[in-house]
Amino acid sequence: MKIRFVGLSLLILLTDLSANAQSVVGDLPGxxxxxxxxxxxxxxxxxxxPAETKGDVYLNSDWAVADIKIFNQQGxxxxxxxxxxLKANEVEINTQNQVKILSGIKVDRILITNNKTGSIDxxxxxxxxxxxxxxxxGFVKVLDSAxxxxxxxxxxxxxxxxxxxxxxxxxxxxxxxxxxxYFFSKDSNLYQVYSSTKKFSQQFGENANKVQGFIxxxxxxxxxxxxxxxLFNYLNENI
Numbered sequence: 001m002k003i004r005f006v007g008l009s010l011l012i013l014l015t016d017l018s019a020n021a022q023s024v025v026g027d028l029p030g031x032x033x034x035x036x037x038x039x040x041x042x043x044x045x046x047x048x049x050p051a052e053t054k055g056d057v058y059l060n061s062d063w064a065v066a067d068i069k070i071f072n073q074q075g076x077x078x079x080x081x082x083x084x085x086l087k088a089n090e091v092e093i094n095t096q097n098q099v100k101i102l103s104g105i106k107v108d109r110i111l112i113t114n115n116k117t118g119s120i121d122x123x124x125x126x127x128x129x130x131x132x133x134x135x136x137x138g139f140v141k142v143l144d145s146a147x148x149x150x151x152x153x154x155x156x157x158x159x160x161x162x163x164x165x166x167x168x169x170x171x172x173x174x175x176x177x178x179x180x181x182y183f184f185s186k187d188s189n190l191y192q193v194y195s196s197t198k199k200f201s202q203q204f205g206e207n208a209n210k211v212q213g214f215i216x217x218x219x220x221x222x223x224x225x226x227x228x229x230x231l232f233n234y235l236n237e238n239i
Contacts, residue, residue, distance in 0.1 A: 051161060055176030059084040059139075059154050063094055064115050069108040071125075082112070084123075086156045087176070089138055104139065126153065129190035131183075136190050140183060143229070146236040149185045150228060154178060182228060195222050207239050 063081040068091065070076065081094040089104035109124045126136035140151035157177050163170040182193035194200045200222055201212035214220075214234055220227040 051163070051172045051174070053158070053174045053176060056178075057085055057087040057156060057176055059086055059178075060115070062115055064112050066110050066112040068093075068102070068110050070102075070106055071108045082110070084110075084139065086138065086154055086178070105137075107139075110139070126190065129185055129188055131190040131192075143225070144232050144236075146232070147186070148232050148235045148239070150232045151183045151185065151190075152180045152225075153183055155181055182222075182225075184232065193222055193228065197222065204239065210239070211235070 060083065063083055065079050066077075066082045067079065068077040068082070077093070083092045083094075084090075084104075085092060091102040091104060091107060091110070093100040093102060104125070105127065107125055109122065112121045112123065113119075114121055122142045123139040124142060126138050126140045129136050138153065138155070140153045142149065143152060144150040155178070157179055159175045159177055161170070161172055161174050163172040183190050184193060185191065191203045197212055197215045201208045201215065204211045215222070215231065218227075218230070220231055222228065222231075
């Protein structure tokens with residue numbers, strides 16, 4: 001019985017020493033400070049910061065000068081600094097050191113002076129067109145305004161967090177990223193430019209084989225703007 005009691009006492013002592021050793025703050029042996037970081041001690045671990053959504057939701061982060069035409073209005077706003085919030089579909093207008101909000105659904109078109117090139121980028125309200133039978137939303141940038149019109153639509157995509165709690169690895173935050181999707185229109189209908197030649201060509205009905213043949217013969221890349229521009233020049237002249 002005495003031997004068993006000594007063994008139990010030794011086990012308790014070793015456990016206590018181990019716990020104290022883990023609570024010592026400092027790297028040098030014998031130079032650390034035991035401030036009891038364990039449960040009920042003086043120091044506790046801060047909780048992780050709450051996850052949040054990162055990223056920029058604006059078409060362009062910087063303010064750019066633009067002319068804005070509003071639906072059912074005679075005049076237009078001239079040379080005003082703006083930013084387009086893609087997530088909220090709103091136009092922020094910076095005037096007299098105040099930011100005014102204009103709902104995107106009220107805007108007919110926007111002519112934006114490109115800060116880098118000085119050229120004028122034309123954006124029109126996508127709700128003028130139907131996509132899969134439903135009115136589209138947001139804005140599209142006009143690349144070619146002929147019979148077959150070519151657009152690029154800035155869109156937001158939410159990249160989900162890949163954080164793994166068990167391994168404490170990965171990014172804890174979701175993130176907004178911007179991507180550009182090409183569309184084209186005929187009359188009042190909007191169609192997506194798919195990377196697949198077959199899927200893209202099928203949208204031209206009885207002219208599908210003709211379109212597909214032109215793409216394959218000229219080895220066009222439907223993700224490349226220059227190739228798309230050449231393709232739509234052909235479409236506007238031949239279909």
